[in-house]
Each structure stands twice: as structure tokens, then as C-alpha cells.
Amino acid sequence: MGTATIWWRARAISAGVGSDWRLSEARIRKRCISVSTRSSCCSSPLTLIVSSMPYEKELAAAKKAATLAARLCQKVQKALLQSDVHSKSDKSPVTVADYGSQALVSFILERELPSEPFSIVAEEDSGDLRKESGQETLKRITELVNDTLASEGSESFPTLTTDDVLAAIDNGKSEGGPVGQHWVLDPIDGTKGFVRGDQYAIALGLLHEGKVVLGVLACPNLPLASIGSNQLHSSNEVGCLFFAKVGDGAFLQALGGSTQTKLFHVQMIIQVHVCDVDNPEEASFFESFEAAHSSHDLSSSIAEKLGVKAPPVRIDSQAKYGALSRGDGAIYLRFPHKGYREKIWDHAAGSIVVTEAGGIVTDAAGNPLDFSKGKFLDVVSGIIVTNQKLMPSLLRAKNMIGNPLIPSLKQISALVFAAAIVSARGLMNNEGNGIGHCKAGCSGRRVNEFGRWRRYCGVVWIRPSALICRIAGKRSMTQLKRFHCGSHVIACGAGFTGLLWCHGGDDEASSNCVGGRRRNFTVAEWWAKKVGEKEENYLKQEEDALI
Ligand SMILES: Nc1ncnc2c1ncn2[C@@H]1O[C@H](COP(=O)(O)O)[C@@H](O)[C@H]1OP(=O)(O)O
Ligand SMILES: [Mg+2]
Incomplete structure (x- = not known):
């Protein structure tokens, strides 16, 4: 008797989002069909043993759990945004959704x-x-979980008690590690985006012996259409469910399964691929919406060094991994500020979705992410995600900018230039006119936006790693660091490629400006605090001032 094993894989034809929503789930399912035959005669029956591929049922369970959790979160977000009662700083709705999402996922799995x-x-x-x-909160969560389960029409679930909900939440106490199988869950990734009414994700991954073997990302607010520049899909519909299994590719289906995407009860699924651009000038990059989560300055310096022309696309959560997996952008840069430790649930699902779509995820030193060390990821100074072609130059650019020990020519000229500013102090007059001086040192294109330079040249502090020089008046360095920047500080820097970026300032609110291409929101926040104004008002003033 001979046994032949036939691997059959229906390949999804997809060149990008919107290109093909015609594939059914059945078509992309990978099956192993073991066909036993008798070699001599054909009288014996043919036995077909159909066995599921590894992690098939885990994937189905994860998709179901994430979809239900997304439904719960959508309900809470909608109520939150409509409510007059909850202010944006009120954490309670987020808490309810976080716990509810975790309880639901745990219960379903x-x-x-x-x-x-x-x-x-x-x-x-x-x-x-x-x-x-x-x-009181526990009661609300339990109601929410039961309502969500009841809304799943195809199945009847038992009604959960508050104790059931507590037990389901506490399933999440595991520490992970290199041995065995562990689910990794962020019940709401991107809580800031959730509260703002923007992007967030329910991110669920599975580790086996310390490696991510499957991942599901439910992104309720992410458009099905590309959010990159080359929009191919005309739909306005939102809600994406990305999923991937090791060695099996990454896929996308509509989270809600609306009539447009769910014809005849067949869920449309497409295989996704990262964008294969190799010219950085054609690449666009993602980064955190929140500057507090990732250094926008550093990513912009790297992008500039690399030659990226497009402005950053800033969105919250692992929705960035999803968007990158389908080629909306080519690069995702994440550089948390000092002291922040990355958690495995913030990257497990996203990283497998991207790698199965053909991308690479590493830390900023080019090491693969290691999910086997428990809750935390030991990453070296950030995370970089891109395609195979761009990764080498991206790492080079990061190393040149991030390594203070290897100053580039531009950095050296920045030092010289900054020293020249100090010695040229006398050139500036008391009307805040540093313009002449400035022209000498940089392109002059933005000079008019610099505002007042007067008096503020005194101490020059240069941090070559960030290519930033800060010029302070009578303030000491300690004060300068504490204030970040503000009315007594002019911070300029970022590349010295001809565009000088400045925060000019005076003691009076009216005369200050934030010039250059980039706007540093820390100034706005700081200023808002100082003058007791709303940040938006302050920015509006600036906007007006610049016009
Ligand atoms: N200070 C911080 N620095 C970096 N990341 C943070 C910080 N605080 C929270 N996060 C986490 O960063 C992730 C989102 O980052 P971003 O949206 O900027 O990509 C979330 O997982 C968020 O946590 P949480 O899941 O609790 O929202
Ligand atoms: Mg998170």
C-alpha cells in the first residue's frame, strides 16, 4: 500500500487592497489530504483523511474572539463619543471596554x-x-459582555455572572515565557486613539515555544480602502480583520462583514502583501500618533536621511502593522522614549501579520524581536518594520543618526555652525533680528518664520545624536531640560540640510512662533500649561501668526 500526501493550497490573488475581494474563506483554507491507495487493483475503496493544518482551529477561535471583542469596543466607543457625560479625560469607559474585551476573548478561547x-x-x-x-463597573462590564454574546446570532451562549467575568479576566495573568503555548492579548491597543475616536486594535497572538505562530488584529476604525497615497479601493467602509498563521501568509477580511463585502454569506478574504518599493523616495512611513509614545523627531531624521519624501502617516495602535501588511505604507518606525519597556502584546499579533505578508520586524539594531522572555520585549532602542529591500538602508540610516559616537559630516558641520552662532551673538540686534546671522548659517528659506532670536543666544548645547542644538538665554542646562523648550529657548536642528527648524520665542505669548516644517507639540503643551490656555487656542494663535 502506498500513501501519497497532496498539499493543496488555493492561492489568493491579490495585488493590493481593493484589487480582489472575490476570494472566499473556503478557497484560501489550507488542507492536508492524505490519500491512501492500493497499488495493485482499483477495487479497494479510496480513503480520504482530511486533517486540519496546525493552528487552524486556534485561528478560527482567535478570529471569533477578536471579532466579538471588537463589537464590544465599538459599542463603548460610540457611546463614549456621543456622551455629554464623559469628558475625554474620564477613564471609565476605556476601563469598561478594556476589561470587557479581555473577558470576552478569554471566554471565547x-x-x-x-x-x-x-x-x-x-x-x-x-x-x-x-x-x-x-x-458598579463590574456590573456594567458583565452586562456588556452578555449583550455582546447575545448579539452573536448564530450561537447561544450561557449568561455570564460577575464571577465568570472576573475569572475570565484573570485567565490573563500568565507570564508567558519560552515553554509551551501562550495567548498574548492587548484587549484595546491604542487606548488614546480609542478615546479620541480614532484608531485602535484588539490584538491577539499565540506563542508556541516562544515564537509567534498566529496573530489576529481587529481594527474597527481602519478603512478597508488603503490609507496610503495610492488609493485603489473606492469603499468608505471601515473595519478590518487581519490574520496570519506561520508559514501560511497574511490575510484581510472585513470585520463587520457588511453586504458589500459579505455576499451570499461568504466572507470575502484577500491575501495581503507588504509594499515592495525599494526606492525610499517612493516610500511612506507610519509612526505613532502620540509623540509621547515614539520620538517623531528621530523618525523624521531617519526618514530624511533615507530620502523619504512623503510626510509621516500617524495613527494609533497596531493598526499600523495591519496597514503596512497590505502595502499602505512601506515603513513603520517606533522609538519610545527612555525608560519605556515594550510589552509582547503590543507587537505579537502585528509582527506575524507583517512577516507573513513578506515584511521584516526588528529592533533598531536589526535583531529579531524575542517573544520568549516573558511579558517584556528586550528591544534595543526602538522597532523598525519594513520590507526586505528597504531594511538594510533603513538600519544604516538609523545607525548613523542614532549613534552619537559616529558623527556624520553634517553633524560635524552642525557643531561648527552652532559654535558660530554663539560667537556671532553680537550680530543680533535687540529687535529680535537674528535674520542676517541666520542666513549665514542655514538656507534662509525659513528665516522669516524664526521670529525673535534676540538675547537668547548664550549657552549652546549640542546633542549630535539627535542633531539638535539648543540655544538658551540665561537658563541653565537643567532648567532647559526641564522646560524642554519654550519662550526662553530657541531649539533648532534636525539635520542641517539647509532647513533649520526653530522654536523662537519671547517672554510674551504674542511674539512667539514655531517655525520650520515640523511643529513640536511639546512646546504647545508646555505653553498651554504656562499661560493656562487650551492647547488648540495656542496652536490657532500660531497658525494665525504664521499666515
Ligand atoms: N509612554 C509610552 N510610550 C510608548 N508606548 C506607550 C506608552 N504608553 C502606552 N504605550 C503603548 O503604546 C501602544 C500604542 O502606541 P501607538 O498607538 O502610539 O503605536 C499601546 O500599546 C500603548 O498602550 P495601550 O495599549 O495601553 O494604549
Ligand atoms: Mg497596547
Whole structure:
């Protein structure tokens, strides 16, 4: 008797988003069909043993869990945005959605995969909900979870008690590690985006022996159409479900399954691929919306060094990984500020979606991410995501900019230039006119936006790594660092490629300006605090001043 194993894989034909929404789930399913035959005669029956590929049922359970959790979050976000009661700083709706999403995912996974060892590493724990003060919130969460389960028409679920919800949340207490199988969950990734009404994701990955083997990213607000420059899909519909299994490619389907994308009850699925651009001038890049989460200055210096022309696309959460996996942009740069430790749930699902779409995810030194060390990722100074072709030059650009020990020619000229500013102090008059001086040192294109330079040349502090020089008046360096920048400080820098970027300032609000191509929001925040104004008002003033 001979046994032949036939691997059959329906290949999804997809050149990008919107190009082909005609594939059905059945067509992309990968199956192993073991066909047993008798070599001699054909009288014996043909036995077909159809066995699922690894992680098939885990993937189905993860998609179901993330989809339901997304439904719960959408409901809360909608109420949050409509509510007059909750201010944006009110954390309670977020809390309810976070816990609710975690409870739902945990409940569904345990129910769908009863025979598997069950371990989840997740962001929330039930400590606060077990306190007297948390009882009201716990009741709301339980209601929300039950309502969401009830809305899943195709199946009936038992009604969960508050104790069931607490137990489901506490499943997430696992520490992960290099041994065995662990689910990794961020119940709401990008809480800031969630509260703002922008992007967020429910991110669920599975680790096996420390490696990510599957990932699901539910992005309720991400358009099905590309958010990059080359928009191919005409739909306005939002809600994307990205998923990937190791060795099997990355896929996208509509999260809601609306009539447009769910014809005849067949869910349309496309295989996604990262963009294969190799010319940085044609590449666009993603970064955090929140400057507090990732250094916009550093990514812009790297992009500039690399020759990227397009402005950054700033969105919250791992939706960036999803968007990159389908080629909306070619690069994702993430440089958290000093002291922040990356968590595995913020990258597990996103990284497998991107790698299965043909991309690469490394830390800023080019090392692959190691998910086997427990809750945290030991990354060296940031995370870089891109395609195979761009990665080498991207790492080179990062190394040149991020390594203070290897100054580039431009950095050296920046030092010389900054020294010249100090010695040229006398050139500036008391009307805030540093213009003549400035022309000598840089392109002069932005000179008129610099505003007042007077008096503020005194101490020059140069940090070659960031290519920033800061010029302070009578302030000491400690004060300067504390203030970041502000009315007493002119910060200029970023590349010295001809465009000088300045925050000019005076003691009076009226005479200050933020010039150059980039706007540093820390100034606005700082200023808003100082004058007790709303940040928007301050920015508006500036906008007006620049016009
Ligand atoms: N100070 C911080 N620096 C970097 N990342 C942060 C910081 N605080 C929270 N995060 C996490 O960064 C991720 C989102 O980053 P971004 O949207 O900027 O890409 C989220 O996981 C968010 O946590 P959370 O999941 O609690 O929102
Ligand atoms: Mg997160």
C-alpha cells in the first residue's frame, strides 16, 4: 500500500487592497489530504483523511474572539463619543471596554478550545474590580459582555455572572515565557486613539515555544480602502480583520462583514502583501500618533536621511502593522522614549501579520524581536518594520543618526555652525533680528518664520545624536531640560540640510512662533500649561501668526 500526501493550497490573488475581494474563506483554507491507495487493483475503496493544518482551529477561535471583542469596543466607543457625560479625560469607559474585551476573548478561547492547555498573557487584571469601589463597573462590564454574546446570532451562549467575568479576566495573568503555548492579548491597543475616536486594535497572538505562530488584529476604525497615497479601493467602509498563521501568509477580511463585502454569506478574504518599493523616495512611513509614545523627531531624521519624501502617516495602535501588511505604507518606525519597556502584546499579533505578508520586524539594531522572555520585549532602542529591500538602508540610516559616537559630516558641520552662532551673538540686534546671522548659517528659506532670536543666544548645547542644538538665554542646562523648550529657548536642528527648524520665542505669548516644517507639540503643551490656555487656542494663535 502506498500513501501519497497532496498539499493543496488555493492561492489568493491579490495585488493590493481593493484589487480582489472575490476570494472566499473556503478557497484560501489550507488542507492536508492524505490519500491512501492500493497499488495493485482499483477495487479497494479510496480513503480520504482530511486533517486540519496546525493552528487552524486556534485561528478560527482567535478570529471569533477578536471579532466579538471588537463589537464590544465599538459599542463603548460610540457611546463614549456621543456622551455629554464623559469628558475625554474620564477613564471609565476605556476601563469598561478594556476589561470587557479581555473577558470576552478569554471566554471565547476557553470555550472554543476546551482540550488545550490555556494560558493568556494580557494587559488587565481583575484586582480593582474585586474591590468594593469596583462593583458598579463590574456590573456594567458583565452586562456588556452578555449583550455582546447575545448579539452573536448564530450561537447561544450561557449568561455570564460577575464571577465568570472576573475569572475570565484573570485567565490573563500568565507570564508567558519560552515553554509551551501562550495567548498574548492587548484587549484595546491604542487606548488614546480609542478615546479620541480614532484608531485602535484588539490584538491577539499565540506563542508556541516562544515564537509567534498566529496573530489576529481587529481594527474597527481602519478603512478597508488603503490609507496610503495610492488609493485603489473606492469603499468608505471601515473595519478590518487581519490574520496570519506561520508559514501560511497574511490575510484581510472585513470585520463587520457588511453586504458589500459579505455576499451570499461568504466572507470575502484577500491575501495581503507588504509594499515592495525599494526606492525610499517612493516610500511612506507610519509612526505613532502620540509623540509621547515614539520620538517623531528621530523618525523624521531617519526618514530624511533615507530620502523619504512623503510626510509621516500617524495613527494609533497596531493598526499600523495591519496597514503596512497590505502595502499602505512601506515603513513603520517606533522609538519610545527612555525608560519605556515594550510589552509582547503590543507587537505579537502585528509582527506575524507583517512577516507573513513578506515584511521584516526588528529592533533598531536589526535583531529579531524575542517573544520568549516573558511579558517584556528586550528591544534595543526602538522597532523598525519594513520590507526586505528597504531594511538594510533603513538600519544604516538609523545607525548613523542614532549613534552619537559616529558623527556624520553634517553633524560635524552642525557643531561648527552652532559654535558660530554663539560667537556671532553680537550680530543680533535687540529687535529680535537674528535674520542676517541666520542666513549665514542655514538656507534662509525659513528665516522669516524664526521670529525673535534676540538675547537668547548664550549657552549652546549640542546633542549630535539627535542633531539638535539648543540655544538658551540665561537658563541653565537643567532648567532647559526641564522646560524642554519654550519662550526662553530657541531649539533648532534636525539635520542641517539647509532647513533649520526653530522654536523662537519671547517672554510674551504674542511674539512667539514655531517655525520650520515640523511643529513640536511639546512646546504647545508646555505653553498651554504656562499661560493656562487650551492647547488648540495656542496652536490657532500660531497658525494665525504664521499666515
Ligand atoms: N509612554 C509610552 N510610550 C510608548 N508606548 C506607550 C506608552 N504608553 C502606552 N504605550 C503603548 O503604546 C501602544 C500604542 O502606541 P501607538 O498607538 O502610539 O503605536 C499601546 O500599546 C500603548 O498602550 P495601550 O495599549 O495601553 O494604549
Ligand atoms: Mg497596547
